[in-house]
Amino acid sequence: MQAAATLFSAKPLAPPPAIPRVRSQYKPAISVPSTTSTSESMAAKWAQKTVVIPPQRRGCHLVTSKITREIEQDLSDFKCGLAHFFLQHTSASLTINENYDSDVQDDTETFLNRIVPEGRSAPWKHTIEGPDDMPAHIKSSMFGCALTIPITDGRLNMGTWQGIWLCEHRDHATARKIVVTLNGI
Amino acid sequence: MQAAATLFSAKPLAPPPAIPRVRSQYKPAISVPSTTSTSESMAAKWAQKTVVIPPQRRGCHLVTSKITREIEQDLSDFKCGLAHFFLQHTSASLTINENYDSDVQDDTETFLNRIVPEGRSAPWKHTIEGPDDMPAHIKSSMFGCALTIPITDGRLNMGTWQGIWLCEHRDHATARKIVVTLNGI
Amino acid sequence: MQAAATLFSAKPLAPPPAIPRVRSQYKPAISVPSTTSTSESMAAKWAQKTVVIPPQRRGCHLVTSKITREIEQDLSDFKCGLAHFFLQHTSASLTINENYDSDVQDDTETFLNRIVPEGRSAPWKHTIEGPDDMPAHIKSSMFGCALTIPITDGRLNMGTWQGIWLCEHRDHATARKIVVTLNGI
Numbered sequence: 230m231q232a233a234a235t236l237f238s239a240k241p242l243a244p245p246p247a248i249p250r251v252r253s254q255y256k257p258a259i260s261v262p263s264t265t266s267t268s269e270s271m272a273a274k275w276a277q278k279t280v281v282i283p284p285q286r287r288g289c290h291l292v293t294s295k296i297t298r299e300i301e302q303d304l305s306d307f308k309c310g311l312a313h314f315f316l317q318h319t320s321a322s323l324t325i326n327e328n329y330d331s332d333v334q335d336d337t338e339t340f341l342n343r344i345v346p347e348g349r350s351a352p353w354k355h356t357i358e359g360p361d362d363m364p365a366h367i368k369s370s371m372f373g374c375a376l377t378i379p380i381t382d383g384r385l386n387m388g389t390w391q392g393i394w395l396c397e398h399r400d401h402a403t404a405r406k407i408v409v410t411l412n413g414i
Numbered sequence: 415m416q417a418a419a420t421l422f423s424a425k426p427l428a429p430p431p432a433i434p435r436v437r438s439q440y441k442p443a444i445s446v447p448s449t450t451s452t453s454e455s456m457a458a459k460w461a462q463k464t465v466v467i468p469p470q471r472r473g474c475h476l477v478t479s480k481i482t483r484e485i486e487q488d489l490s491d492f493k494c495g496l497a498h499f500f501l502q503h504t505s506a507s508l509t510i511n512e513n514y515d516s517d518v519q520d521d522t523e524t525f526l527n528r529i530v531p532e533g534r535s536a537p538w539k540h541t542i543e544g545p546d547d548m549p550a551h552i553k554s555s556m557f558g559c560a561l562t563i564p565i566t567d568g569r570l571n572m573g574t575w576q577g578i579w580l581c582e583h584r585d586h587a588t589a590r591k592i593v594v595t596l597n598g599i
Numbered sequence: 600m601q602a603a604a605t606l607f608s609a610k611p612l613a614p615p616p617a618i619p620r621v622r623s624q625y626k627p628a629i630s631v632p633s634t635t636s637t638s639e640s641m642a643a644k645w646a647q648k649t650v651v652i653p654p655q656r657r658g659c660h661l662v663t664s665k666i667t668r669e670i671e672q673d674l675s676d677f678k679c680g681l682a683h684f685f686l687q688h689t690s691a692s693l694t695i696n697e698n699y700d701s702d703v704q705d706d707t708e709t710f711l712n713r714i715v716p717e718g719r720s721a722p723w724k725h726t727i728e729g730p731d732d733m734p735a736h737i738k739s740s741m742f743g744c745a746l747t748i749p750i751t752d753g754r755l756n757m758g759t760w761q762g763i764w765l766c767e768h769r770d771h772a773t774a775r776k777i778v779v780t781l782n783g784i
Contacts, residue, residue, distance in 0.1 A: 273458045275783065275784050277679050309460050309462050310460065310595075310597075313681055313747055313749065315747075315748065315749050316758075317756075317758030318760075318761070319695070319760050319761055324555040324558070325504070325554075325555070325558075325560075326504050326551055326554060326555050327504045327551055330540055332538075333540045335539060335540075336538045336540050337551065339537055339538075340530065340552050344529065344714065345710065352713075353706045354702040354705060354706055355700055355702035355703045355706050357700075363706050366696055366697055366703050366706075366707065367707055367710050370694040370742055370764075371556060371741060371742070372555055372556070373558065373694075373695075373743065374761075375746070375747055375748070376560070377498055377500075377562055377747055378500065378560070379498065379500050379593045379595045386500070386502075387500075388503055388591070389502075390503075390504050391503070391504055391559075394555075406758070408749045408756055410679070410680075410681055410749045412597070412680075412681065412782070412783075413460060413597075414460050494647050495645065495780075495782075496780055496782065509743075510689070510739075510740075510744050510745075511689050511736055511740050512689045512736055517723075517724040518725045518733065520724060520725075521722070521724055521725050521733050521736075521737070522740065524722055524723075525715065525737050529714065556741060557740055558743065562683055562685075562747055563685065563745070564647065564683065564685050564778045566647060566778070572685075572687060573686075573687030573688055573689070573776070574687075575689050576744075579740075597782070598782075599645050
């Protein structure tokens with residue numbers, strides 16, 4: 230194995246510019262919150278916490294408010310940044326999808342169960358943890374266990390119809406831990 | 415719900431080292447651009463903008479140049495960092511795939527349509543927004559709505575054959591908004 | 600195409616607080632490493648390197664130790680942050696899944712081969728690079744080519760059963776490059 234590495238240390242010495250750079254193509258018509266504060270009062274910040282979601286039945290669940298309730302005070306400190314959500318499990322997943330009609334959540338669960346065989350017809354070798362375990366692992370890799378969402382003016386900058394889903398792929402669910410990392414200015 | 419939180423504030427006081435650390439396993443043979451500038455002139459920067467992609471027909475589309483054209487001036491300011499692309503929609507997706515043969519894009523669309531049933535044979539409850547809407551939501555979670563790509567020496571550090579795809583899953587497409595967040599030094 | 604842009608520069612001027620903020624809901628019972636150092640000694644850091652994984656046979660492979668071995672010295676410098684892993688290829692993928700029973704890796708490969716047709720029965724137009732190439736591209740978008748994992752107290756903060764998988768989707772594998780970017784304090 231070959232590897233190349235360089236480590237940067239971002240310790241600024243130079244005085245900051247008095248006015249932040251604003252690109253010429255800035256168009257106020259676009260619905261981006263105004264983020265034109267001067268840079269002097271801003272410093273890079275990191276916040277990290279673990280949010281625990283109580284056990285959910287098998288299926289897809291909208292958990293946006295459950296999560297944001299736990300981080301909104303920290304979030305409000307960030308003018309611009311990124312929020313990272315990391316589910317510490319391999320039989321559930323995090324995804325972003327529709328936040329309005331719960332039928333979308335049900336239909337997505339229907340899809341996952343159709344595409345990943347379970348029970349007698351399934352070809353899995355890994356069966357020791359129950360018939361729903363190997364399908365759960367596959368679904369977890371299909372949807373993924375992590376999300377990164379932009380922060381703008383103290384809020385998660387998702388689209389109007391977007392929400393955070395926790396998809397529980399096991400029949401007998403347990404509480405699920407999400408490591409939330411916030412980074413920005 | 416239980417939660418544990420710690421907030422870090424990255425406001426440096428200590429003087430920066432005169433020379434950035436370079437790991438001993440650094441091997442110039444690896445095609446990583448030389449990133450050996452001293453750290454004094456570098457400070458953590460954030461840039462955020464919304465890029466709007468005009469309506470695309472249903473299918474997978476290579477949009478690397480459409481996006482980089484909008485951010486290349488900002489990108490050029492970053493020696494090392496991460497670029498995050500967040501599609502604010504639940505019926506389209508962003509993915510990284512082959513940038514050369516458009517047949518790959520067509521075949522991927524063929525795959526998605528084969529794997530996600532649509533129309534009379536589909537089992538969906540959510541049909542009020544048209545027969546292509548529920549399949550679009552599922553495809554969006556399969557491929558995801560966000561990408562993070564490393565920045566090295568002012569450019570997106572993708573592989574030779576990699577490009578950014580916007581996959582439009584609706585029949586009647588609309589313009590799609592992507593929140594781009596750049597962070598680095 | 601319309602676009603709106605604002606560039607922030609995170610060059611701090613204000614003196615840092617003597618004590619980092621700790622949220623009131625902090626619960627030491629949660630297994631989050633204690634991260635209560637004062638902020639004065641911390642500064643935002645970036646590290647970026649390319650790790651090369653030697654050729655692996657087609658299938659899913661646990662590569663956590665292969666990767667962490669290459670970055671652990673850099674990782675140990677970060678109290679809190681994010682590690683980003685970017686595979687520079689379109690016919691392999693990176694995913695997080697079970698780190699214990701290798702049957703899970705085999706079953707996942709079985710699933711991928713069942714769901715993406717290959718050979719005579721496959722509908723692909725893109726066949727010039729071999730019958731396994733177009734399926735490889737599709738699998739790469741299904742699982743994705745990038746991961747972001749939280750860093751806590753100098754280590755990747757994954758769950759007990761989580762590991763990093765490199766999924767090789769080609770029959771004749773080659774070495775695979777992963778750009779690793781570390782960012783934090």
